[in-house]
Amino acid sequence: xxxxxxxxxxxxxxxxxxxxxxxxxxxxxxxxxxxxxxxxxxxxxxxxxxxxxxxxxxxxxxxxxxxxxxxxxxxxxxxxxxxxxxxxxxxxxxxxxxxxxxxxxxxxxxxxxxxxxxxxxxxxxxxxxxxxxxxxxxxxxxxxxxxxxxxxxxxxxxxxxxxxxxxxxxxxxxxxxxxxxxxxxxxxxxxxxxxxxxxxxxxxxxxxxxxxxxxxxxxxxxxxxxxxxxxxxxxxxxxxxxxxxxxxxxxxxxxxxxxxxxxxxxxxxxxxxxxxxxxxxxxxxxxxxxxxxxxxxxxxxxxxxxxxxxxxxxxxxxxxxxxxxxxxxxxxxxxxxxxxxxxxxxxxxxxxxxxxxxxxxxxxxxxxx
Amino acid sequence: xxxxxxxxxxxxxxxxxxxxxxxxxxxxxxxxxxxxxxxxxxxxxxxxxxxxxxxxxxxxxxxxxxxxxxxxxxxxxxxxxxxxxxxxxxxxxxxxxxxxxxxxxxxxxxxxxxxxxxxxxxxxxxxxxxxxxxxxxxxx
Numbered sequence: 001x002x003x004x005x006x007x008x009x010x011x012x013x014x015x016x017x018x019x020x021x022x023x024x025x026x027x028x029x030x031x032x033x034x035x036x037x038x039x040x041x042x043x044x045x046x047x048x049x050x051x052x053x054x055x056x057x058x059x060x061x062x063x064x065x066x067x068x069x070x071x072x073x074x075x076x077x078x079x080x081x082x083x084x085x086x087x088x089x090x091x092x093x094x095x096x097x098x099x100x101x102x103x104x105x106x107x108x109x110x111x112x113x114x115x116x117x118x119x120x121x122x123x124x125x126x127x128x129x130x131x132x133x134x135x136x137x138x139x140x141x142x143x144x145x146x147x148x149x150x151x152x153x154x155x156x157x158x159x160x161x162x163x164x165x166x167x168x169x170x171x172x173x174x175x176x177x178x179x180x181x182x183x184x185x186x187x188x189x190x191x192x193x194x195x196x197x198x199x200x201x202x203x204x205x206x207x208x209x210x211x212x213x214x215x216x217x218x219x220x221x222x223x224x225x226x227x228x229x230x231x232x233x234x235x236x237x238x239x240x241x242x243x244x245x246x247x248x249x250x251x252x253x254x255x256x257x258x259x260x261x262x263x264x265x266x267x268x269x270x271x272x273x274x275x276x277x278x279x280x281x282x283x284x285x286x287x288x289x290x291x292x293x294x295x296x297x298x299x300x301x302x303x304x305x306x307x308x309x310x311x312x313x314x315x316x317x318x319x320x321x322x323x324x325x326x327x328x329x330x331x332x333x334x335x336x337x338x339x340x341x342x343x344x345x346x347x348x349x350x351x352x353x354x355x356x357x358x359x360x361x362x363x364x365x366x367x368x369x
Numbered sequence: 370x371x372x373x374x375x376x377x378x379x380x381x382x383x384x385x386x387x388x389x390x391x392x393x394x395x396x397x398x399x400x401x402x403x404x405x406x407x408x409x410x411x412x413x414x415x416x417x418x419x420x421x422x423x424x425x426x427x428x429x430x431x432x433x434x435x436x437x438x439x440x441x442x443x444x445x446x447x448x449x450x451x452x453x454x455x456x457x458x459x460x461x462x463x464x465x466x467x468x469x470x471x472x473x474x475x476x477x478x479x480x481x482x483x484x485x486x487x488x489x490x491x492x493x494x495x496x497x498x499x500x501x502x503x504x505x506x507x508x509x
Contacts, residue, residue: 253436254429274390284406285380288373288391296392298373301380302407304421305428314392353432 004039006032067124068194071136071213074100080118085200088115096209098137098176103211106198108145114200115208123158123191124215132192133218134181137211140172144204147172151183154191161186166194167237169270170203176211180238180369181268182218220369227275227365233291234272240369241266245333246297246311247278247286248343248360249325251352256308256325257360258300260286260347262332263313263320267294278347278363286311286349289363300329300349300360308349325349334361372400372410379408379415426507433504438478439496441489446478449497457494461487 009029014020060069070079073092082090087110097103108115126132138147149166167179185192196210223235233240243264249257260278269292278287278299286299288311295315300322301308308325320332328336329349337343340354343361350358373381374396382404387397400415407418421429437449447453460473464487475485483489 254432276390287381288395290391290395293389293392296395298375298395299381301375301378304425304432307425307428314394353436355436 004036006035006039008033008036065216066214068120068213068215069122071120071215072100072211073097073102073104076102077104077118079121080104081121082116082118084116085113086110087113088198090116090118093209096139096207098139098209098211100211103137103209104196105207105209106196107207108198108205111203111205112201114146115198117195117197118210119152120194120213123154123193126153126185126189126192128185128187128189131182131184131218133214133216134166134183134194135178135212135214136166136194136196137176137178138167138173138208139176140174140208141206142204143172143174144170145172145206145208146170146199146203147208148195148197148199149179149210150195150197151181152193152195153186153189154193155188156190158191161189163195167270168199171271172203172208173237173272176209177234178212178236178238180221180236180240182239223369225367227277227367228362229277231275231277232272233269233275233367235367236369237269237271238369239266239268240367242291242295242316243364243366243368244289244291244295244297244313244316245278245331245347245363245365246289246313246322247280247299247363248322248329248331248334248337248347248349249286249300249302249308250280250282250284250343250360251302251308251325251350251358252283253352253355253357255302255304256351257286257302257329257337257343257349257358258308258310258325259322259329259331259334259343259349260289260299260360260363261297261311261313261320261322262347263295263297263316263318265295265315265317267291267315269294275365275367277365280343280359280362282350282359283357284360286347286360287363289365291315291365291367297347297363299363300325300331300347310349311347322347322349325351329360331361333364370400370402370404371397372404372408372415373397374410377410378419379404379406379410382406423507430504430507434501437497437500439493439500441492441496443489445483445485445489445493447475447493447497448478449493449500451501454494454497454501457490457497460485461490461494464490 106115246260273292290296298311310322313319330336331347334345334348348361472484
């Protein structure tokens, strides 16, 4: 940039005391310093008496990965338009928040009417056809109070195109759950807004609580949970990637065990998920592993030679059968098993031949989000 | 109790209701408590395990033959599988043509080595052959 055309001069106190003359040099220094300051501020700067925040002279800009302004309700209901249905209430809670010190609540006293909704005011720009990630924490005062959250898509004229469900449940959690959804925007979408609702006509009365609403680029959150025994997955609801390995079959001295099946891929949950892990077995077919009803992998079977078939995977975007026992009882997560030995790693089938019972390896379930 | 059926055979049992716990493509059926893994299932319900097929029996026989071990009166345990029987037959043939009392190094089932003569090998071969013959019959 071009340097200011005049220099700034620091005028000494002695030059402006009561006995000092008004010299041309002093006046020039004062003028040049003003020119210097004007040019330093910017030659095109238009002065205004008050610095306004009217959205024109200056405006807030979104920074950081969350494009949803006040998604955490720390500024109350700013940036949200609310409507309470008859008998309902929409407001701010500081006793059932998940992040910060405030969250939003919607209450209903008439189930048929529902409670109301909050609509985010800002039209968040999106690129048509690309995936955007929506997150919100939800909970309810009772398990029958329904919860609904939606992504509403708009075209370039800000006319509504369509609606996608972030979550829509009538059996709700009474402790906070993080909902994570990755949704493709419609082909003509230019903007998106978020609607949070206690909908009418479904379930009981009470309150639902929302907090931590975010909209951003899709990304994994870095979470992983490994199940080597039965359990429940409740870390997040929504889009997760599950991997399910069935257990390998055991065998006796003259039979073999097939490897367990394998399935892996993205699935969408809207509740806590019961996880079943196929336990290791001796001299029997392998046990199935499962991620609820969304994805399963059966255990291998015990049998003679190639009759010891591998288990199968279902529900994944990748479904792989275990190998048969005659081929070594391998699963996707194990190598083949030599004769007269137990199954290896996870899902490996045992192979007989030595006269003794052998044990198939257990299954495993891994969830990432 | 519930049974997972695959190919008409009970492959797995659980005492926890499988509803909602498994992918819908996996078939679970309620079953009596006395049903065991390996039992058969058809339109008539659950039944005892199906008889072994001839092909399955042949595979089992092959495995069993490969595991034959025999012990001679001298207390030596020999591998008696078909490959070992072939080796013994060749050694007996060769030793028979040699001077009486000639022996050969022979590795036993426990990997120890003895000096075996014709009589020792012949006894082991006969025992192995008899064992194999006893297991050769198959269901028709």
